[in-house]
Amino acid sequence: MNKTTIIEAKQCVGQQVTIGGWLNNKRSSGKIAFLQLRDGTGFIQGVVVKATDEEMFQKAKSLTQETSLYVQGLVKEDDRSPLGIELEVTGIEVIHEAVDYPITPKEHGTEFLMDHRHIWLRSKRQHAIMKIRNEIIRATFAFFQDRHFVKVDAPILTSTSAEGTTELFHTKYFDEDAYLSQSGQLYMEAAAMALGKVFSFGPTFRAEKSKTRRHLIEFWMIEPEMAFCTHEESLEVQETYVTSIVQAVLDNCQIELETLGRDTDVLEKIKAPFPRITYTDALALLHEKGFSDISWGDDFGAPHETAIAEAFDKPVFITHYPTSLKAFYMKPDPTNPDVVECADLIAPEGYGEIIGGSARIDDLALMEERYKEHGLDHESYSWYLDLRKYGSVPHAGFGLGLERTVAWISGTEHVRETIPFPRLLNRLTP
Structure with a gap:
């Protein structure tokens, strides 16, 4: 048979x-x-x-x-x-024969289900979310490799922070201090100088004590980096990429979207190009919507991002944030050094930022100046400075958070359901 x-x-x-x-x-x-x-x-x-x-x-x-x-x-x-x-x-x-299976068709509390995550994955809903996650990963590899990007693996153990933050997990590396990576970006910049267009896909870790529905302690990032690339060209890659993964899910996960009750009419609208709004104009929009407590130079939180996204029916780029808000490596706007050539891509329906990207500083003197401003250790970051010493070129890149993207496309409220075994502030098992 x-x-x-x-x-x-x-x-x-x-x-x-x-x-x-x-x-x-x-x-x-x-x-x-x-x-x-x-x-x-x-x-x-x-x-x-x-x-x-x-x-x-x-x-x-x-x-x-x-x-x-x-x-x-x-x-x-x-x-x-x-x-x-x-x-x-x-x-x-x-x-x-399974006896006394704990997850029955009746309603169960979230903590109970999280305690039994290893078997909760068997449910129809979780199966659908994992299949959509898998399709996004498959479509990601297809998108970048069809465009001659090279997959490069960044290290998970590092000696420094990618963005100069203190929200790192510390460990001992024999007799040295080491940290779990919060981004593979710096290494992708080095790889781009060797291979032109590259992308990494791997786990990243943030020791951020947050309990919101958008945050995980361990999550996966897709991080492309492109040599000889401007900020504008990077935005075009980003919107084309997001359009392609949404379309891949629509084409190949119809049963899963139906299982989840996802409104596919919303997803059908996701076509490049995406609208763009500067940080300054976004701030004015927030003031019009009644957010009077935020001033120029303040970072946007989840309520602000949601309010901005409500003005559009597609993902929206918020560009040109204040230099003081962003990482040391972001390139200043040549017409206004108070802002940088960067963008956050905000998903519709309240799912928040799914991509952060920028043009990178390629000028050696300016990067050395940034090292001083941010108090970066020259010895630890000397290899990164070398990229500006030996054949520096304009380059840009971005990082897409997989779990937030899965949550948005699948219509899942909390990111804890978008990764097989979530790591949360109060959860290290199963």
């Missing part, structure tokens, strides 16, 4: 197949048992008819939630199913 998966069973209509999976749920009448089966690739309904096989019908009724099993059956078309098929069951082989 043909052994297949649920997702591949669409190609097996009219055939007898065997599927290895788990019992997600079940219901039965006096004559028919409906088995909701999952195997990781998808979900399918198995139908057992009492009149056809009394013994198998009783066996189906006795199955417990999350029991693992092999199911044999005939694949039949069914327009009511998201996959368009169902399984007419002809055989059931129990592999392992």
